Amino acid sequence: MNIDERKQVMILHGNTKQGAEVYFREDWQCHYFSLLGKCFGMMNNEVITLKGNPDENEMLRITYQDVVPGYYANKTHWNSIYLHTTELSSDEIKHFIDLSYALVYQKLTKKEKATITESE
Incomplete structure (x- = not known):
């Protein structure tokens, strides 16, 4: 799979998350993964940047050269x-x-979570 195909897979997957929207953000020149305006990912032509648990993030960086x-x-x-x-x-x-989305979702207020479930 080439990078453009992989990017499309990531965009499509991000858009399947409840209440999420993935769109190209002109001012940042990247695809922005948004949950009620809160960022859970950014992707340009070279990398995808995702939120994670700090301890797990460090382990991933140690384990994989392609995670920085x-x-x-x-x-x-x-x-x-x-x-x-x-x-x-x-x-x-x-x-x-999915993990990045979950970390952002769990920080939402009850009202924000209700907005997501009502809109689906």
């Missing part, structure tokens, strides 16, 4: 994954999208 501290993001809470990676499959990256 998040570009233009808090290095403790965000990792960037090179899209050209052969170390991680698309399914594994989709799993990290």
Whole structure:
């Protein structure tokens, strides 16, 4: 799978998450993964940057060369994954999208969560 195909897979997967929207953000020149305006991912032509548990983020960076501290993001809470990676499959990256979404979702208020479930 080439990078453009992999990007499409990630965009489609992000859009399947309840209440999420993935769109191209002109001012940042990247695809923005949004949950009620809160970022759970960013993707350009080279990397996808996703939120994660700080301890797990560090382990991923040690385990995989293609996982690095998040570009233009808090290095403790965000990792960037090179899209050209052969170390991680698309399914594994989709799993990290799911985790990032869950971390942002759990920080929403009850009212915000209700808005998401009502709109689906």
